[in-house]
Amino acid sequence: MRALPDGMVVRIGRHTRVRDDGTLLVGGAPTRVARLTPRAAALARDGRVVVRDAASRALAAHLLDTGLGDPVAASLPPVPLSELTVVVPVKDRVAPLDRLLASLPAGLGGTIVVDDGSADPAPIAAVVARHGARLIAFPENLGVSTARNTGLAEATTPFVAFIDSDVEVEPGSLEMLLRHFGDPLVALTAPRVLGREREHPGWITRYEDARSSLDLGNDAASVRPGSRVTWVSGTCLVARVADVSGFDATMRVGEDVDLVWRLIDAGRVVRYEPSAVVRHDHRTSARRWMARKFFYGTGALPLGERHPTEIAPVVLPPWAAGMLVVLAAQRRWSLPGAAAICAVVILRVARRLPHARHPRRTAARLVGDGALASLGQGSALLVRHWWPLALAASLVSRRARRAVAVAAVVDAAVEYARLRPRLDPVRFFAARRLDDLAYGAGVWWSALRGRSLRALMPRITRGHHD
Template sequence: MMTYRFPSQVELIEQTDGAILLKTIPLSVLRVNRACATLLKAMRDGGPVANVAQNTALFDQLAARGFLEQVQTVPESPQKYPFVSVIIPVRDREKELGRCLESLSALHYPLERLEVIVVDDGSKDNSAWYAKKWGAKVISSGANGAGPAAARNRGAAVANGEILAFIDSDCTASKEWFQQLVPLFDDATLAAVGGKVAGISKESDLDLYEDVMSSLCMGAHPRLAGKGADTFYLPSCNLLVKKDAFLDLNGFAPTMQVGEDVDLCWRLRDKGWRIAYMPAGAVFHKHRNQLWSFMSRRFFYGTSEEKLQRLHPKRKKQMVVPPLLAGLLFVFLTIPWTGGLGVLIAGIMAVMDSQLLKEKTQKMGVNLRLFQLLRARLRTMVSLLYSLSFHLVRYYSILMIVLGILQPLFIPVLLLMLGCAAMVDFSVKKVQLPFISFFFFYILEQLSYGLGVFWGCVKGMNFRSYVVVLRRHIDG
């Protein structure tokens, strides 16, 4: 179940008509009414919190803005053991499938409450034989290469389980896969749950990069989401879904060869369901550890953006760009060319920005020291620099390289953006690699993905994937 914790870095400032929530890193200020203040005060003080279930939506919103922490807790064993159908699409992966089925036979879950369904998508090897050897039910996808989405739907159509568990044939499951994830369905609002996806191999530098930078890796922190315009999803290689919810939406989009898991999760959320990620219940994936296959896969992922944007037009990319702070960042970046004048202008703009922020917080009844203001704005500016850098590197890296060749003065800006995006991701993801190796793979990933996005847009004659919604305001 999902519980909530009052973070140590958040201050609750009580007022007569409610309270102010203050978070200094990054700086965020929020006014709440008296009823909400009472709930939060009880949570902060460690006392009982009334009406937790009725206030789940409120707590989720506060957690999304960083004023509460979501804590996913899992009982040692579920109250009941629902019947689970494991569905594995396969095509010509007999050795990988054998390892996958062997891992499923060792699950810490009552075997009588499990069934394994292997959907053969036109294999020419012995995949079907291996599946039968391990006692799985084998069915045909009905086509020769229908794709994993269509194959999974065929498996779901004959499944007997209350819960459908999807895993890929090149994955192996941890013994605790179901033990740690199935109990989350005690929350009736959840339609889907996903667990950690780690790499099987950690031998090469590329293995180590993929282990934390793969789009299948959802991070070290639990996350829960319902309706909303964000892009949170759960990858299909470690995905548990309520069968009724899955069938109600007619399952995966069968014609999608990539991005079908994103589409399903977004449709579930649009329908009013919630989905949850738990950094447990691990599945181990055989990542691409050859450069060409690594780049090809990133290119393939990039091609999905056009179709996903067409199917879900409300989910546009968003970026918060406060005008004054963006101007300050621009002036700061041009100092190598503007010299002392740039330093003077940047100093004036920094003072103006800090003064406006001070006035804003004082109106809300919060008095901050100059050090707190400067630290908050510096952190916000670095965050803005990362967001802008990552977006430009992700989608316009080829154009940026061409501009650098045509105009050498642009090269320092290009290197700064590449370095900023890479350094932040390297630090946050805690990659166990030398930075130079990480930087090499990072550049290849951005180039490959960006080319995939462009190619998908060209094929679909739709370039709305490049549209970014700019917002002026940022918390704090």
Template sequence: MKTVPLPTGFRIELDPDARQLSDGLWFGGSPARVLRLTAAGRKAWQELETGPVASAAAGALARRLTDAGLAHPIPPELDGEPDVTVVIPVHDRTELLERCLAGLDGKYPVLVVDDASLDAAGVAAVVAKHGAKLVRREENGGPGAARNSALDHVGTDLVAFLDSDCVPTPGWADRLAAHFADPLLAAVAPRVRPLAPDTTAGRYTRAAGSLDLGDRPARVAPGTRTSYVPTAALVARRSALTAVALDGAVFDPALRVGEDVDLVWRLHEAGHRVRYAPDIHVHHHEPATWPGLLGRRARYGTSAAPLAKRHPGSLAPLALHPWPALTVGALLARRPLLAAVAFGGSIGSMVRLLRAHDVPADGVVRAMASAVEQTWLGCGRYGTQFAAPLLAALLVRRGWGRRAAVASLLLGPPVTAWAKQRPGLDPVRYTAAAIADDIAYGAGVWAGCLTHRTSEPVRPALVRRPLRFDPKGER
């Protein structure tokens, strides 16, 4: 298939993890890969390194790098006002709706869909106060169904979805709309920052909000570092939404939770691009109490099973590479000799793979050590989410070695996260909160599995291909 170049005027920025191994040889991306450039590709890289895309060759290379996650696009300035309608679904919560509408700058038409609110008059009064258009649904169908109703009344090229419990920052829609200079882009999402009170639950949420996907830009696709974006705040191309509609419905009305993930994955499967742009922020109201926070995490978990049935293979909770997994398993079983042999095997296997593709093997030991660490942390979160009762039972059994191994799985991920972030909570309360968070989410996943009679959301995936290699001379 012919590559559609990134258009003239776009710049790119390298991903922080991208490394130039030698002239024309790059490593990085998500999933990790090695990209080798031809002489023409190296010339195109020189153009991208010093300025925006100005040639077809540079545009093709920019597309290749941004699709692989080795780099991220920076769009040119907007040429005129974008054609945008802001869509806000709401079910009661008039105070939050008031705050949301007050945060808009009034540049674009706003359509509020009342999803059968009990206080219909209150919602209508807030909408009228801010000069927005109101569409009323008589039967509550959830946010996805409400957005579908809105799309029947939208005629603009772009749709800016915004939840009623969000507060936008100035210029958020303009800056996201600039990305649509790329004809392949279907949707782009900002970073959703938690707007939480100064309670223990609120401070934890500010450090580990479930909708906050971090500060690193990304192409959004299953199996990558950023596998989805929420529609709490999202700008989308209306024609792309229509193209992936199911029986006329853009959002699956059967999904009360996870309808945004389903839409993003359908857009990806159709060949569109979806991007995450964390340099643009929108704030999101968060629960003030632990019951509210953990209850919402459990509801999010219930979406895993229906999503897994709609998108088989896209929702593995844990990806295991054979050698690092064997190393971690041996360490947890207190078999240091076996762990050393497995770690040596991982190094040897990777060195042979790299040499077979004429790639320098510098830094392999550190890379494999990092892979072992990530496997250990991944196993810890997986165990906490889906096997917490088993871990608790093992903790009370005799044997300090066994207890230490289990405690490392239970405590390792939250303690590591606390050390990296240094949030506004002490390590003990942060660790307890993170464990409760994972258990609540896992309970929701198990409940969804039982309802939909599937085990896919709790089955780890074995990854046999640790590194991708683009064919020699492809660019």
């Protein structure tokens, strides 16, 4: 049994639906329907399970393993900061490095700054000395992975934090991330990455503040491929030294995602904790911002080579893929056909839920949620991952033009309503589409250069029901 500590609290996830007086849970990653015994339902009656004995420990572990619940980090025992070493790779960023080191809490087990070939190393050395950190300097640029690995090899504490030089750590964040290691399966934790506040933010900055690729939202999650949070950024990571062998030094992009997925493949747990926050120095010019998005997209090739089953741009059950094909045909029978597919799936799912009080109602909600999620993924294919193909098709097909236009407008409208950014709808729409164009171009560039379309192929999978 998973050795969760006494007193640990696991709460039912915000995205998990509780039905039938708490005996039926719908949610998780991938989405599933889990039936609880009356005794287990009583343990979680207030939406929280407190680990006190074997029964509560088993229920808490099940909720965590399935993604139906999340740990309350504050309920886990604190880990002294003296057991944490901070490793900071840096190149030429003197002022940001100064801000980062000033934001680190007192009492750390050590701070190691690795200068990865700065053009003028003297100012970096001066900042490091002023903050009492240790400096390791490379005469030439060897890459962020090598810099992090060098710091990791020098760490003598049980835990290490990899923090990029262009962030600031908010008070209490490292302490909160360390608490998760009270769960012995946790190997890596990551905070929420928000933008650094600016007095006069431009439209790109305002968009990034609302829809940054680094910001994974305000809901805690277990990180795993195919779930709501599939990866976390290397902007700030806290790891158990015994579990981390290092970053792949041959990768210049995607090395953080590769590390996360290797840990998950090894049976370890990676947690995203949004109550811990770091502030990132987002790019402010459209050219540099789009170049960075393109760079992120090029990570698809090396990740696809190392993780061929996890790199798919969308993951769909067979019925959802069929529904999207039927709707894309844009015929008179498309809407009735899609409705018929959903109706058949509802009946099939309902038959697999004999323990539910209202199996058809529960199945309808499951299929409805799946249909909406699949429509979102289909839109992303058209305007993000497959946009070169969609553009080519639009030149010769009115139906293709209609599909792309609807996907582009609806996607931006839904995101605008969800995020409520400090930006007008027109510029938000423009930034959203530029974001997708730049990232998608990076994916295609890497795919063509590597002669592999693996990162562009959808994955068809099946759901799970307990």
